[in-house]
Amino acid sequence: MAVLLLRRAISGAAVVFGVLTLMFFLLRLAPGDPARLLVGPAATEEQVTAQRRALGLDRPLPAQYAAWLGRFVRGDWGTSISTGRPVTRTLAEAWPATVRLVGISLVLSYLLGIAIGVLQAMRGGRLDTALSVVTVTLFALPGYWLGLMLVMVFTYQTRMLPAFGAAGFDSDFLTGWERIADRLRHFALPLATLTLIGIGGTARYVRGAMLDVAGAPFVAIARAKGLSSARVAVRHVLRNALIPVVTLLGLSLPALFSGAVFIEAIFAWPGVGRVLVEGVVARDYPVVMAATAVSAALVVAGNLLAEALVGWADPRVRTGHGGGSA
Amino acid sequence: MGGPQSPHRPRRGFSVSRGLWSDRRAVFGLAVLAGAMVVALLAPLLASDPITQRDIVATRFLPPLSSDLHGAFHPLGTDRFGRDVWARLAYGARVSLGVGTLAVLVSLLVGVAVGAAAGFWRGWPAAALLGLTDFALALPRVVLLLLLASLWQPSAGLVILVLGLTGWMTIARLVHGEVRALAVRPFVEGAVGLGASDLRVLVRHILPNAMTPVIVAAALGLGNAIMLEAGLSFLGLGVQPPTPSWGNLIASGRDTLVNAPWVAAAPGVALVLVVMGATMLGDAVRDRLDPSLAVRRSG
Numbered sequence: 289m290a291v292l293l294l295r296r297a298i299s300g301a302a303v304v305f306g307v308l309t310l311m312f313f314l315l316r317l318a319p320g321d322p323a324r325l326l327v328g329p330a331a332t333e334e335q336v337t338a339q340r341r342a343l344g345l346d347r348p349l350p351a352q353y354a355a356w357l358g359r360f361v362r363g364d365w366g367t368s369i370s371t372g373r374p375v376t377r378t379l380a381e382a383w384p385a386t387v388r389l390v391g392i393s394l395v396l397s398y399l400l401g402i403a404i405g406v407l408q409a410m411r412g413g414r415l416d417t418a419l420s421v422v423t424v425t426l427f428a429l430p431g432y433w434l435g436l437m438l439v440m441v442f443t444y445q446t447r448m449l450p451a452f453g454a455a456g457f458d459s460d461f462l463t464g465w466e467r468i469a470d471r472l473r474h475f476a477l478p479l480a481t482l483t484l485i486g487i488g489g490t491a492r493y494v495r496g497a498m499l500d501v502a503g504a505p506f507v508a509i510a511r512a513k514g515l516s517s518a519r520v521a522v523r524h525v526l527r528n529a530l531i532p533v534v535t536l537l538g539l540s541l542p543a544l545f546s547g548a549v550f551i552e553a554i555f556a557w558p559g560v561g562r563v564l565v566e567g568v569v570a571r572d573y574p575v576v577m578a579a580t581a582v583s584a585a586l587v588v589a590g591n592l593l594a595e596a597l598v599g600w601a602d603p604r605v606r607t608g609h610g611g612g613s614a
Numbered sequence: 615m616g617g618p619q620s621p622h623r624p625r626r627g628f629s630v631s632r633g634l635w636s637d638r639r640a641v642f643g644l645a646v647l648a649g650a651m652v653v654a655l656l657a658p659l660l661a662s663d664p665i666t667q668r669d670i671v672a673t674r675f676l677p678p679l680s681s682d683l684h685g686a687f688h689p690l691g692t693d694r695f696g697r698d699v700w701a702r703l704a705y706g707a708r709v710s711l712g713v714g715t716l717a718v719l720v721s722l723l724v725g726v727a728v729g730a731a732a733g734f735w736r737g738w739p740a741a742a743l744l745g746l747t748d749f750a751l752a753l754p755r756v757v758l759l760l761l762l763a764s765l766w767q768p769s770a771g772l773v774i775l776v777l778g779l780t781g782w783m784t785i786a787r788l789v790h791g792e793v794r795a796l797a798v799r800p801f802v803e804g805a806v807g808l809g810a811s812d813l814r815v816l817v818r819h820i821l822p823n824a825m826t827p828v829i830v831a832a833a834l835g836l837g838n839a840i841m842l843e844a845g846l847s848f849l850g851l852g853v854q855p856p857t858p859s860w861g862n863l864i865a866s867g868r869d870t871l872v873n874a875p876w877v878a879a880a881p882g883v884a885l886v887l888v889v890m891g892a893t894m895l896g897d898a899v900r901d902r903l904d905p906s907l908a909v910r911r912s913g
Contacts, residue, residue, distance in 0.1 A: 303752045311761065318765035424897075428889035430841050432848050433864055433882035440871045440878075546756030550845055564757065565849060568764035576764050583757045591752065 296595050300588035307584040308360060311577055312353055360581070366574035368567075375578040378563060383582055385454060386559030389475075390541075390548050390586075393482035398537065400483070401490025402530075408491070409498035410521050419491070426488030432550040435481040439554070442477060449476050452556045478555040482547055486540075493536055497529035504528070531602045538594025542587050560586070637902070643833075643895025650888050654707035661701035662686065675874045693877045694870050699863075703880055706858035711888070713774055713853070714840035718832050720778020721785055721839075726821065726828065728782065729789025734797060734816050744790070751783045759842065763851035773852045777839050785831050792824035826903055833896035837889035844885055860885050 324331070327339045340346055344355055359365075365375040404423065408416045443451040450456065456470050501507065502525055510524045511517075545561075552561035560579050567575030635641065653660060678691040678699075690699035732743035762776045796802060797820060805819045840860075846852030847861025855862050860881040867878025 299748075300752075303749055306749050307753065314761065314765055424890055424893055425886065428837065428841075428886045428893055430844060430882070430885060430889075432845060433878070433885065436864065436868055436871065436878055437882065440875050444872050542752065542754045545754045549756050549760065550848070553849060564760055568760045568851065569849075571764055573764075576761055580757050580761050583754050584752075587752065587754050 292599065293592065293596060296592055300592055303588050304581065304584050308357065308581060309353075311580055312356055315573065315577070316349070365578045368575050369572045370570045370575075375574045378575065379560065379578055379582050382558060382560045382563045382579075383586065385557060386545075386548060386552070386561060387586065389478055389482060389551070389557060389559060390544055393479050393486060394537070394541075394544060396479070396483045397486030398490055398533075401487045402494050402526075402533065404487065404491040405494025406498060406521065406526055408495045409502065409525075410517070416495075420495075423488045423491040423495075426484055427492060429485050429488070430550075431481055431485045431547045432554055434485060435477070435551055435554040438477050438481055450474050451477055454558050478551050478557050481554075482544070482551050485547055486544060489540065489543075490533070490536070494529065494533055497532050498525055501525045501528045531598065534594060534598050534602075537597065538591040541590040541594070545583055545587055637898040639894035640898035643891040643893075643898065646887050646891030647895065650707055650711060650884070650891075653704050654711050657701075657704040657708055661704040662698050663701065675870070677874075678876050690880045691874065691876045693866065693874065699877055699880050702858040702863055703860070703884055706860045706863050706881060707884070709770065709853050709857060709859040710840055710843060710861070710885075713770055713777070713843045713859070714836055716774045717777035717781065717839040717843070718836045720774060721781040721835055722828070722832055723782075724779065725782035725785025725831075726789050729786035730793050730816055730821060730824075732786070733790040733793030734812070734820070743786075747783050747786050747790075750780070753780070755780045756842070756845070759846060760849075760851065763846060768846070768851045768854060770853050770857075773843055773846055777842055781835055781839060784835070785828055788827050788831055789821075789824055792827060793820055796820045796823055827900075830896050830900045830903065833892050833899065837892035837896075840892075841885065841889055844881075 324336050324339075327335050331339075344352055347355075363376060365379075367374050368378060371378075404419055408419050439451040442449040450473055454471065454474050456462075456474070462470055498521075507520060507524055510520045515524075548559065549561035549564060551557065552559045553565045556562065560582055563575060564579035564583070566572075567579060674692060674694050674696040676688050676692040676696075679689060680691065681687045686698070688698050688700065690703065692698055693702070728743050728747065732740040732747075758780055759776055762772070766772055793816075802815060802819055805815050810819070843852055844859065844861030844864065847859045848865045850862070850865065852861055853859035855866065863881035864878050864885075867874070867876075867881070870877050
């Protein structure tokens, strides 16, 4: 198991490295001269040349790549063009908010999704049909639109919940429970949006996995032993159906991050996604580059976590016997 | 949907299309997609001009199902510039469906090429292609889209290319599996024995038999591509106004959520319906082909 995780960690590092390489060459391919961008439109030709030399853009491409990668690995990510702040500091402030939002909504949407999927597979009939319509609707909902509709209902019409930021303007003056309540109220809408759009996919997948396992011989044996149908469903079917579902956890992380980017943009949630979108809109390359790298690293870390969970759920993976799951 | 699954697997081929008509999901999906296509194609006949506005003050913020002073009827109301929401929705369908369809076609081309090559020619090329597929699957797609949108000027062409080039991995994996399984079948050996070239065997004999699950993945991918196009346009990084796309329609309605919620609601409902339609159609076809095959949603 440890060997497996180590192998995954190495391939994860390769993914992050690949993202960095991809970013470097995309930057070079893109139209526009970064030196000219930095010095501004009023600069003379000499100033542009000097800036180009200062940035190392006059050197051959492999040397530029090596130098750029070296700086990136050492943590020298440059400063934001629009704010002048070090990019690393901006992102160090942003990533906990994203992890909080994505992590909690991941847990919630999986718990609810698994519950709905199990209920559908066990009960069948009309309830299954009705819940299928609900889950496919949730699956089809774009997060940014659902977010807007929730804002319309809960912020503008009923005035129950705030829609912008992670804390109110007066949050610094609040103490104790009031401060916590303020935080929670700001957390409610972004979390609800991201969780709701996640439930659909999970429930659909769990239902399918349950129905797949339900046809296996060991389930028929469990029934023949006279076990109650609830016990068969939970102890025998669900346990085995969960293995591919846990694998899906890792696979759904990139999608969840993508969703979080939109949600953070809508609710002005102070996370990596908002930093990224604001950087993109302002064409603030150092910020965009760094936010991309941090997102990739977070996704890779999440995948590793899912891998470890699969090993915990499926002894065959842990011991290296038999075919792996999904 | 609807009760327990049938105990026997339906045969491939003709029974697939016939069985679909008895599946309510397929009927719903086909109806929604066909309806959206018709609206997109016939937009000039079904709606007025979506861009120009004659009289902003008299016609702005009209609620759905009302007529303005000039006697023009607005089934979905008007936006803050007095433009007809239904007309913008209908013309936006052209952009959204067109971009989504073309993006899926790009994904299909790349995915089939990569998957077929990796499944047919073993050894290091296959390993390299599969490694590339896994790498691309691990990338956060929207982050990559945003990065690209920040480097180049946003346009419909760029969105098609970028969506297509970030959506081929699921298809490549499916094709890879199918091609590997088909390559050892007797009819392929027969074609090789008759002296057919590698390319001919692959293109004429193997790929046509590997296409059905690909079509399912393409249907699911279509919904995803339309949703992502709208997302990019919503952030102002996709199709640029005044050209209407469902994404930038939602974005323009964002500012008038209080005065005119219908401006943001209408394109969102259209988007949800189309994505639901594509998903349910894909589900129905998949269940007909193979109930145990699970096609996952890729980010």
